[in-house]
Amino acid sequence: MMPIAYVLINTAKGSEDKVLKELRKLKGIMEVHTLYGMHDIIAKVEIGDQPDKLKEDIIWKIRRINEVQSTTTLIVADTF
8 A cells, every 4th residue: 555644734715726726736646625624625645655755746736836825744654
């Protein structure tokens, strides 16, 4: 099974749909969901066998979307 991470995303008010559209274009994103609560969006991301590449490849692409205000990345340790 490919290692994964979850990225919690906070967006500018009212821009969730625009961010979702941009996220769908990024390679490596497996799923994207809108949320109620502290965060606006969660993305499930394939990180491959090199977690350092996660930051270089997908996280920076997510953070460069204009309407993204902040992210929190959770790398999965084990799946049961």
